[in-house]
Amino acid sequence: MPGLIKIGKTRRDSRSRARELYKTGVPTPYQVAFELFCDNHARTESEIHDRLSDFRINSNREFFRYPLDKAISLLQSMGNSSFEEDTFAAIDITKDLMSKYSHWMKTDVVSVRIVQPLDRVWLEITQEKEIAGYLVDQIVNRTDLGFITGGKGEKDLYFSPGNPISKNAEKFINEFDPYSIINTTDLFHDEGANEVNEKYNPHRA
Incomplete structure (x- = not known):
């Protein structure tokens, strides 16, 4: 629903839960834009609902008319203040990447997500494979982006867990160029990777 965000908790996979909720009669499918994983999820949910109470559409519903980026920043600050070692977050970048690189x-x-615990940054790619016309396997691959540096030394991580x-x-979407993507990820198909290499390889004669 344009202009609205839903903030809630679940003990299960959030994307599976979003698909279930879509069957309850909402006009458009839910897109999970951000996740925060922590032990005190009930307290965190209650705190952010209190903080955003003025923007709540209905007291019996978890919908808010509030900017998504500001809601994410608020959740991040609340997660950081908990100091829980097992707290980590995930943000979906599929839509942005598809708008740039769908071909x-x-x-x-x-699904493509940045997943970030306290000490590392992962790129998570989910692929689906249909089997026998009625089964669907999911393959989830997480790549630690700690091997990518900013060019100023090994300790200067391009995707720093300190960020x-x-x-x-935002850096992966808008600053990480297509040539870097084909050299560090498996997002592009072979023809796409070859085209990127032809266009953007700085070492080609």
Whole structure:
């Protein structure tokens, strides 16, 4: 629903839960834009609902008319203040990547996320494979982006766990060029990777 965000908790996979909720009669499918994983999820949910109470559409519903980026920043600050070692976050970048690279991306990629615990940054790619016409396997691959540096030394990580996850997501979408993508990820199909190499390889004669 344009202009509205839903903020709630679940003990299960959030994307599966979003698909279930879509069957309850909402006009458009839910898109999970951000996740925060922590032990005190009930307290965190209650706190952010209190903080955003003025923007709540209905006291019996978890819908808010509030900017998504500001809601993510608020959740991040609340997660950081908890100091829980097992707290980590995930932000979905599929839509942004598809809008830029749909002609190059593998057709079986259904989700791309930046996943960030306290000490590392992962790129998570989910692919689906249909089997026998009625089964669907999901392959989830997480690549540690700690091997990518900013060119000023090994300790200068391009995607630093010290950055907010929103900054690392924005860098991957808007600053990480296509040639870097084909050399560090498996997002693009072979023809797309070859085309990127032809266009953007700085070492080609």
